[in-house]
Structures are given as C-alpha cells and as structure tokens.
Amino acid sequence: MKFLDQVRIIIKAGDGGNGCVAFxxxxxxxxxxxxxxxxxDGGSIIVxxxxxxxxxxxxxxxxxxxxxxxxxxxxNNRKGHGGKDLVxxxxxxxxxxxxxxxxxxxxxxxxxxxxxxxKGGKGGLGNSKFKSxxxxxxxKFTPGKIGEEFIIWLELKLIADVGIIGFPNAGKSSxxxxxxxxxxxxxxxPFTTLNPNLGVVFVDNKEIIIADIPGLIEGAHSGSxxxxxxxxxxxxxxxxxxxxxxxxxxxxxxxKIIRNELKEFNxxxxxxxxxxxxxKIDLIDEEEKKEKIMNFTxxxxxxxxxxSVEKKININNLLRAI
Numbered sequence: 001m002k003f004l005d006q007v008r009i010i011i012k013a014g015d016g017g018n019g020c021v022a023f024x025x026x027x028x029x030x031x032x033x034x035x036x037x038x039x040x041d042g043g044s045i046i047v048x049x050x051x052x053x054x055x056x057x058x059x060x061x062x063x064x065x066x067x068x069x070x071x072x073x074x075x076n077n078r079k080g081h082g083g084k085d086l087v088x089x090x091x092x093x094x095x096x097x098x099x100x101x102x103x104x105x106x107x108x109x110x111x112x113x114x115x116x117x118x119k120g121g122k123g124g125l126g127n128s129k130f131k132s133x134x135x136x137x138x139x140k141f142t143p144g145k146i147g148e149e150f151i152i153w154l155e156l157k158l159i160a161d162v163g164i165i166g167f168p169n170a171g172k173s174s175x176x177x178x179x180x181x182x183x184x185x186x187x188x189x190p191f192t193t194l195n196p197n198l199g200v201v202f203v204d205n206k207e208i209i210i211a212d213i214p215g216l217i218e219g220a221h222s223g224s225x226x227x228x229x230x231x232x233x234x235x236x237x238x239x240x241x242x243x244x245x246x247x248x249x250x251x252x253x254x255x256k257i258i259r260n261e262l263k264e265f266n267x268x269x270x271x272x273x274x275x276x277x278x279x280k281i282d283l284i285d286e287e288e289k290k291e292k293i294m295n296f297t298x299x300x301x302x303x304x305x306x307x308s309v310e311k312k313i314n315i316n317n318l319l320r321a322i
Contacts, residue, residue: 241322
C-alpha cells in the first residue's frame with residue numbers, strides 16, 4: 001500500500017429536507033386542519049481514527065465526500081427520514097486542518113476518537129407547526145437548511161514509541177527489518193527509504209512501536225531532501241534512536257548536523273530521550289572503533305551503543321536499551 005501522509009478533500013454535509021404543506025382529509029372530519037410533517041435532518045460528516053490504517057492513500061483519488069440529504073416531510077404529520085452520517089476512517093495520528101493548512105481543527109490521537117467536521121442541515125418545518133388560534137389553515141412551511149461544506153486537509157503524523165533518525169544509508173531500515181516484521185526497501189545507496197515505515201518489536205514481553213524515518217541531510221528543516229516532510233513524524237515519537245555510520249570521518253560533525261536540523265524544525269525535538277547508535281562496526285577494526293567512540297564521547301558526553309545490523313552484533317542489547 002502506498003504511503004500518503006497529506007491530502008486535500010472537499011466535504012459536504014447533507015441538506016435538511018423541506019417541510020410539507022398538507023391538510024387532514026378524512027371522512028366525517030370536515031375541517032381537518034394542517035397535517036404537514038417536518039423534513040428530516042441532513043447527515044453529518046464524521047472523521048474517525050481507527051487502527052489498521054497507516055496511510056491516507058484512500059483519499060488520494062476520492063476527494064469529494066457528501067453525506068446523505070434528509071427526506072422531505074409528508075402528509076399525516078410524517079417527518080422525513082434523516083440522512084445517514086458519513087464516517088471517514090483515518091489512521092490514528094491524523095490531524096485535521098482548515099483550507100489554509102495552518103489552522104488546526106482537531107488532532108485524532110486515540111483509537112475510535114471522532115470529530116464531527118461538518119454538521120448536517122436541520123429539516124424544515126411542516127405547516128402543522130404554524131397552526132394558531134388566528135390561523136387554522138396555514139400554508140406556511142420552511143425549507144431545510146443547507147449542510148455545511150468545507151475544504152479541509154488531512155495530515156498524518158505517525159505515532160511511535162521510538163523513531164530512528166540519521167543520515168541516508170546509515171542502516172535505519174535494516175535495523176527495523178531484522179527486529180520487526182516490517183519489510184522496508186533496503187539498498188546500498190542513499191535515499192532508499194522515501195516514506196516512513198512502522199514496525200512492532202517484542203522485547204522481554206514488552207511491545208515497542210518503531211518508526212524508520214527517511215534519511216535526513218543538512219538543510220532538512222527547510223525542505224532539502226524532503227526533510228520537512230519527514231521531520232514532522234518525529235514529533236509524535238516518544239524517544240529517538242540517532243543512528244550513525246561509524247565509518248564516517250567526522251562523527252561529531254554528523255551528529256551535530258542532525259541535532260541542529262531537529263532544533264531548527266522544532267526546538268522540542270531535541271528534548272526527547274535519545275539513544276546514539278554507531279552501526280557497521282563489522283567494517284572497522286576493534287582498535288579504530290574504540291578510538292572513534294572514545295573521541296566522540298569526550299565531546300558529546302553521552303553513552304554510545306555500537307552495533308552491526310548486517311552481522312546482528314549487539315542488537316539484543318540495543319533493543320533492551322530501547
């Protein structure tokens with residue numbers, strides 16, 4: 001299924017049915033009076049968060065959504081049927097924005113959470129509602145109200161316990177693939193991952209949701225390498241795994257570039273708990289590895305986990321730390 005995390009849709013709630021003008025006409029009842037029923041209410045449009053979805057692709061080619069209109073009232077004081085509500089199912093973590101893409105209307109962060117985005121129009125009144133002591137046979141009625149109509153944006157921000165970040169080709173997708181049942185695309189070139197991937201790992205009877213965030217580069221916060229599209233998904237992650245290829249020349253510089261991109265995009269991101277992971281230790285000798293880790297920790301003052309995803313070295317230790 002193709003990943004899509006942003007879509008523009010047009011929604012229209014149902015119109016209310018019109019009230020009816022009718023009079024009671026029965027045998028032996030000479031002056032039956034007004035007998036017109038009210039119109040039914042139009043259906044509303046409800047956005048509902050459900051599990052089992054992780055993309056908005058269903059709305060990519062179905063951008064117009066309309067709820068059912070209410071039926072008109074009829075004689076014998078019969079009220080028209082109300083229109084059925086239209087429920088739009090979206091993944092948990094979906095945000096609803098106005099047409100300007102800036103005004104947040106609602107944030108669906110829990111399963112089965114609902115938001116009435118467009119209310120159906122009220123049904124009109126039949127002529128029986130206008131009977132009075134001075135007007136015994138009114139012919140007045142009211143039409144149904146028009147249902148609300150909007151253009152909105154749906155934007156998905158993945159919700160995960162841990163997000164894996166780093167430069168392209170650091171081994172993020174590989175870690176996800178060997179520790180979960182997720183099967184992201186993996187290849188030996190940068191920007192293999194173009195969409196975030198989710199996986200669930202079970203460690204010591206605990207369930208952890210891990211998100212593989214596509215590779216970031218310098219300038220990501222301003223859109224370089226589609227970075228601004230990816231950074232928003234980190235906002236919902238409780239913690240971060242910062243993965244770095246230990247074979248890089250300037251490990252401290254690489255680390256600081258990604259940290260700066262997080263800060264520039266949203267200062268709150270650098271406050272998240274973080275695990276620093278050096279990958280691909282199978283491609284470097286032991287002495288050089290120790291020297292690089294020692295030089296890094298002297299400057300950054302944080303604990304480092306060294307692993308090899310390819311050879312599955314120290315993976316269980318990392319998962320327990322997560």
